[in-house]
Amino acid sequence: MGENLTRRPGRVLDDARRAGLATVLITCRCNPSLICHCRPPRANKETPYGSAQPADSPSGGRRKPRDPFGELPAELLPTILSHLDVKQAARTSVLASAWRHTWKHSPKLTLDIVAMCGDGGYRHNYLKPVREELYRRRYVQRFIDTVDEVLRQRRGGGGAVDQLELRFDECHLRQVSSRLYGWIRFAVSSRAKSVRLHVSEAPGVVYGRDRYELPLQLLDAGGGLSKLEHISLSFVSLKVPVHAKSISFPNLNSLVLRLATVSTSDLQHMLSNCPNLERLDMHKVYLDDQLTVHRPLPRLLYLRLVDCRTTMIELHANSLKTFVFRGHSAPTIINLGGTSGLCNVNIQCFRLTLQQSVSSLPNSFPEVQRLCLCCTFTLPTLRSPVGNTPRFPHLKYLQLLSCIYPAELSNGILPIAYFLESAPFLEELDIKFVSSCKNGGEGPLRTSAQGQFEYKHLKRLRAREFTGQKDQLEIMMHIVENAPALEILTIDPIMEHVPATIDQVMEAETRSLTDIRRRATTFIGEKLLAKTKFVVV
Numbered sequence: 001m002g003e004n005l006t007r008r009p010g011r012v013l014d015d016a017r018r019a020g021l022a023t024v025l026i027t028c029r030c031n032p033s034l035i036c037h038c039r040p041p042r043a044n045k046e047t048p049y050g051s052a053q054p055a056d057s058p059s060g061g062r063r064k065p066r067d068p069f070g071e072l073p074a075e076l077l078p079t080i081l082s083h084l085d086v087k088q089a090a091r092t093s094v095l096a097s098a099w100r101h102t103w104k105h106s107p108k109l110t111l112d113i114v115a116m117c118g119d120g121g122y123r124h125n126y127l128k129p130v131r132e133e134l135y136r137r138r139y140v141q142r143f144i145d146t147v148d149e150v151l152r153q154r155r156g157g158g159g160a161v162d163q164l165e166l167r168f169d170e171c172h173l174r175q176v177s178s179r180l181y182g183w184i185r186f187a188v189s190s191r192a193k194s195v196r197l198h199v200s201e202a203p204g205v206v207y208g209r210d211r212y213e214l215p216l217q218l219l220d221a222g223g224g225l226s227k228l229e230h231i232s233l234s235f236v237s238l239k240v241p242v243h244a245k246s247i248s249f250p251n252l253n254s255l256v257l258r259l260a261t262v263s264t265s266d267l268q269h270m271l272s273n274c275p276n277l278e279r280l281d282m283h284k285v286y287l288d289d290q291l292t293v294h295r296p297l298p299r300l301l302y303l304r305l306v307d308c309r310t311t312m313i314e315l316h317a318n319s320l321k322t323f324v325f326r327g328h329s330a331p332t333i334i335n336l337g338g339t340s341g342l343c344n345v346n347i348q349c350f351r352l353t354l355q356q357s358v359s360s361l362p363n364s365f366p367e368v369q370r371l372c373l374c375c376t377f378t379l380p381t382l383r384s385p386v387g388n389t390p391r392f393p394h395l396k397y398l399q400l401l402s403c404i405y406p407a408e409l410s411n412g413i414l415p416i417a418y419f420l421e422s423a424p425f426l427e428e429l430d431i432k433f434v435s436s437c438k439n440g441g442e443g444p445l446r447t448s449a450q451g452q453f454e455y456k457h458l459k460r461l462r463a464r465e466f467t468g469q470k471d472q473l474e475i476m477m478h479i480v481e482n483a484p485a486l487e488i489l490t491i492d493p494i495m496e497h498v499p500a501t502i503d504q505v506m507e508a509e510t511r512s513l514t515d516i517r518r519r520a521t522t523f524i525g526e527k528l529l530a531k532t533k534f535v536v537v
Contacts, residue, residue: 107162111150113143113172140175143168148179151186161187163194170199170210173235177212184214188221194230195219201259211237211261216270220247227251234258240266248273253299256281264289271297282308290314296337323365325349330356334364342367348374348401354419362392362422369394374401395423399430416475417453425457429479432464433472458483462490467512468519480527489528491520492537
């Protein structure tokens with residue numbers, strides 16, 4: 001299986017038939033093609049599928065052709081079905097008698113409203129709002145009835161459920177919520193290892209819309225007996241009842257919350273009882289408070305917080321490898337409990353200045369090796385000498401998303417120079433320019449005294465979305481002049497966010513790209529050493 005996956009499906013099937021193979025070709029939106037072959041036992045070379053008798057029996061009747069799908073090994077069927085959603089799995093019941101009820105025993109249930117009921121067809125401009133609402137309710141009710149029937153079949157001896165995934169839109173949540181408690185309780189009582197509730201966010205969604213109130217004891221299965229290893233929830237409101245006993249998830253290794261609401265105390269209670277948690281991912285979980293967990297999380301490897309309005313982060317995660325934070329303002333305190341193995345840090349915060357980065361980040365991430373930082377070049381005064389600034393002694397790679405504003409242009413290259421001085425062993429620097437100043441300042445280019453700053457270990461330098469503005473030229477020239485070990489310099493003027501219309505794109509490219517490349521070659525290229533490779537995309 002797998003030799004002919006790159007060939008045309010028709011050719012694959014023809015080759016399989018000539019080789020005497022029974023072939024199953026299944027397509028779905030999660031697996032474009034899934035091809036399985038098996039070789040049935042052949043009793044006679046003259047018969048196509050191992051039939052020892054000719055097509056016409058001696059009695060004059062025609063013998064029923066051999067079923068190729070029935071020759072597939074029984075242990076292969078669950079593997080095939082685990083890659084399909086419920087609708088596609090149900091369609092396999094027509095392949096052969098062996099497949100008729102096999103789909104009901106698939107260990108992974110992906111109940112997707114679009115896959116099971118189509119796209120709805122009720123969103124049409126010619127429909128009046130009342131009729132559109134009626135069609136929508138019928139469409140969602142069809143999904144509810146189908147899910148109820150599938151789960152009813154499983155309750156009647158359909159086998160264990162390892163994974164339950166529910167997928168529908170945010171506008172369906174209010175109608176579906178009456179069944180969610182029973183569906184999730186079925187999965188937990190079946191000792192499922194994964195529960196995923198994926199609610200697609202509607203365009204323009206705002207905080208405060210409908211949330212499904214999900215009591216945490218529903219996932220616990222009582223007495224800490226939960227087998228759940230992965231929980232992914234969206235558009236839910238998590239609560240720990242006042243009189244509930246301790247809620248524990250001893251096997252949980254991944255928790256994903258998206259557009260959810262939960263109090264700080266309830267979240268702390270849940271995380272404190274997840275000793276094997278390895279991945280914590282929260283997106284728009286508006287805490288408006290500190291994220292604090294007093295009990296250690298010894299196995300936590302990945303922590304991601306996006307737009308959570310967190311004022312302070314305090315965890316004990318000694319094994320943490322990756323930390324991602326995105327928000328409008330940075331937490332005042334980030335204490336991860338002496339994570340000596342933390343090597344990947346990604347912080348995107350436009351209110352974070354380089355001055356704050358230099359003064360606070362090395363204390364929070366002393367062992368970081370790869371740092372992706374989005375901040376502003378706002379540094380009105382910097383009185384401390386370079387030698388007294390905290391340093392990143394292990395930093396090898398730095399990706400800097402820089403926002404330069406006109407008010408700070410008087411400082412020139414000083415901010416980035418001081419920041420790079422805090423990483424004396426930096427080997428690779430990737431700068432992406434996002435500037436609100438079109439001209440980047442006026443007047444002649446300003447340079448620093450050569451030798452005042454020196455980046456001895458810098459070998460690779462890349463500038464993305466380079467437009468050739470004055471401030472950008474000053475920064476690049478400064479780095480090039482003070483990097484004696486530089487091996488390759490790449491200038492990439494291609495903009496990721498291009499104008500809206502094709503005409504504007506073509507006009508902008510024709511007008512600017514040639515000039516940008518010329519300015520980069522003239523001002524930066526002449527500063528390079530002979531050994532440095534210079535590439536302009």
